[in-house]
Amino acid sequence: MNNNVELNVLNNYEEITGYDLENIAGGGVISQAGDFVSKTWKTIYDTGRDFGRSVVGALMS
Numbered sequence: 001m002n003n004n005v006e007l008n009v010l011n012n013y014e015e016i017t018g019y020d021l022e023n024i025a026g027g028g029v030i031s032q033a034g035d036f037v038s039k040t041w042k043t044i045y046d047t048g049r050d051f052g053r054s055v056v057g058a059l060m061s
Helices: 003-011 018-022 028-060
Strands: none
Touching (some): 018 028
């Protein structure tokens, strides 16, 4: 592989945001994977947020 091809491969990516993860649309396997990733991240986010609120509530009591 020459250097130009390697450089193009390394620079050919796109950053995925939280919004993108929640709104992935597609068909078949892609759609199912998008739904799974979206639900997983939402669960992790909600759990972390609730846990953080519990800690703050306990400290303030």
